Amino acid sequence: MIRVALPAHLRTLAGIPSGEREVRLAVAGPVTQRAVLDALESAYPPLGGMVRDRATGRRRPLVRFFACQEDLSHAAPDDPLPEAVATGREPYLVVGAIAGG
Amino acid sequence: MSGVRVLVGTRKGAFILTSDERRQEWDVTGPHFPGWEIYHLKGSPADPNRIWASQSSSWFGQTVQRSDDGGKTWTAVGNDFSYADGPVTHQWYDGTQHPWAFARVWHFEPSPTDPDTVYAGVEDAALFRSTDAGATWQELPGLRAVQGERWQPGAGGMCLHSIVLDPANPDRIFVAISAAGVFRSDDGGETWVAATRGLTSDFLPDPGASIGHCVHNITMHPSRPETLFMQKHWDVMRTDNAGELWHEVSGNLPSDFGFPIAVHAHEPETIYVVPITSDEHHFPPEGKLRVYRSRTGGNEWEALTDGLPQEDCYVNVLRDAMAVDRLPGCGVYLGTTGGQVYASADGGDHWQAIVRDLPSVVSVEVQTLA
Numbered sequence: 042m043i044r045v046a047l048p049a050h051l052r053t054l055a056g057i058p059s060g061e062r063e064v065r066l067a068v069a070g071p072v073t074q075r076a077v078l079d080a081l082e083s084a085y086p087p088l089g090g091m092v093r094d095r096a097t098g099r100r101r102p103l104v105r106f107f108a109c110q111e112d113l114s115h116a117a118p119d120d121p122l123p124e125a126v127a128t129g130r131e132p133y134l135v136v137g138a139i140a141g142g
Numbered sequence: 143m144s145g146v147r148v149l150v151g152t153r154k155g156a157f158i159l160t161s162d163e164r165r166q167e168w169d170v171t172g173p174h175f176p177g178w179e180i181y182h183l184k185g186s187p188a189d190p191n192r193i194w195a196s197q198s199s200s201w202f203g204q205t206v207q208r209s210d211d212g213g214k215t216w217t218a219v220g221n222d223f224s225y226a227d228g229p230v231t232h233q234w235y236d237g238t239q240h241p242w243a244f245a246r247v248w249h250f251e252p253s254p255t256d257p258d259t260v261y262a263g264v265e266d267a268a269l270f271r272s273t274d275a276g277a278t279w280q281e282l283p284g285l286r287a288v289q290g291e292r293w294q295p296g297a298g299g300m301c302l303h304s305i306v307l308d309p310a311n312p313d314r315i316f317v318a319i320s321a322a323g324v325f326r327s328d329d330g331g332e333t334w335v336a337a338t339r340g341l342t343s344d345f346l347p348d349p350g351a352s353i354g355h356c357v358h359n360i361t362m363h364p365s366r367p368e369t370l371f372m373q374k375h376w377d378v379m380r381t382d383n384a385g386e387l388w389h390e391v392s393g394n395l396p397s398d399f400g401f402p403i404a405v406h407a408h409e410p411e412t413i414y415v416v417p418i419t420s421d422e423h424h425f426p427p428e429g430k431l432r433v434y435r436s437r438t439g440g441n442e443w444e445a446l447t448d449g450l451p452q453e454d455c456y457v458n459v460l461r462d463a464m465a466v467d468r469l470p471g472c473g474v475y476l477g478t479t480g481g482q483v484y485a486s487a488d489g490g491d492h493w494q495a496i497v498r499d500l501p502s503v504v505s506v507e508v509q510t511l512a
Contacts, residue, residue, distance in 0.1 A: 050178070
């Protein structure tokens with residue numbers, strides 16, 4: 042199972058119980074960012090359009106993707122994720138950017 | 143016992159304020175959706191327990207919430223606002239053409255007869271409708287066919303912010319867009335015409351052009367569906383022939399710049415505006431928050447001040463942040479960018495703050511409960 046950590050606002054929107062910072066998702070086929078986010082939106086329909094823009098399919102500007110101490114925000118969506126994420130040892134992090142002043 | 147439910151959208155959540163018919167003591171719940179921008183909430187006239195909320199954030203975009211129990215619990219419904227075929231670009235600030243892109247829902251207008259039907263006015267400007275209680279949304283693309291390539295955003299974005307449904311004629315719809323103008327459909331939203339004749343805007347190369355007017359808000363009394371009132375960027379206007387021709391009724395207002403306009407629930411010629419100094423100073427003249435009331439359908443205005451701050455007040459009242467109830471005497475409500483919600487239970491003669499320290503208020507709507 043893939044572990045996905047979500048920011049608090051998205052956990053609330055998805056109805057994930059408070060205190061649970063991660064969700065676990067089954068991903069069929071190659072474990073890529075696109076496959077993980079497709080599985081996330083399928084499991085939690087209210088998150089559709091919240092992480093990726095519906096019209097363009099692109100990451101929202103103030104959302105970032107991290108895993109294994111690396112910023113994967115600009116990586117190709119169909120590149121394989123690190124093996125530690127694919128095996129569930131490390132979480133895939135969806136992060137709301139620190140933005141403001 | 144009758145009463146009211148005031149639905150308040152703010153920059154950091156929604157609040158629901160309830161009172162009995164005296165409207166003196168208030169129960170406040172919220173924040174609902176804390177931390178999210180709530181541009182608008184509105185209840186269904188056909189089922190007052192059904193309430194729509196526009197929930198969005200700069201981080202995560204737009205979602206739509208629906209309550210079926212008067213705002214106690216909420217369910218996220220469909221948020222896919224995909225544009226139909228139509229103009230793919232509009233005017234941008236620098237004069238170039240810019241792709242149409244969905245940003246947020248500014249306004250919901252529920253059907254007066256069908257609880258499952260609701261209209262949504264969005265940015266970039268377009269009109270959507272759901273007939274399945276918000277599960278799916280379909281654009282009415284005939285609107286953007288009215289010279290959409292010439293529409294341009296105002297400072298707040300290119301938003302469709304006003305939707306007025308004719309209660310006597312379900313085929314007639316009015317919408318207003320900043321900064322494109324006001325439009326009318328007489329066939330249920332399939333086709334549209336610009337209904338801007340009589341509007342003049344000095345910031346346009348042709349002040350009387352059919353497209354480009356920065357309309358801030360429009361409203362109608364249900365008993366007079368041919369008469370609409372408008373707060374334009376500058377100028378308070380009215381039409382008595384469903385937008386065929388508008389004329390100015392600013393009269394003796396201290397400023398005819400402002401955002402919201404409302405009409406009394408029981409007196410179709412009594413209207414309310416909140417004058418703001420100018421588009422360069424988004425605060426009231428002289429630091430005094432004054433609602434102006436005309437009992438003559440415009441031109442002759444009186445300041446309503448009792449209970450409103452009359453010194454050092456520099457808040458704004460945004461376009462969807464004034465509403466009226468239908469109780470005897472007609473309650474009037476407004477919310478400010480300073481987080482206050484003021485209410486008058488007597489048509490504006492006397493005011494009190496229901497709450498004073500909410501986040502900046504974006505919208506105020508009222509449900510009159512039997």
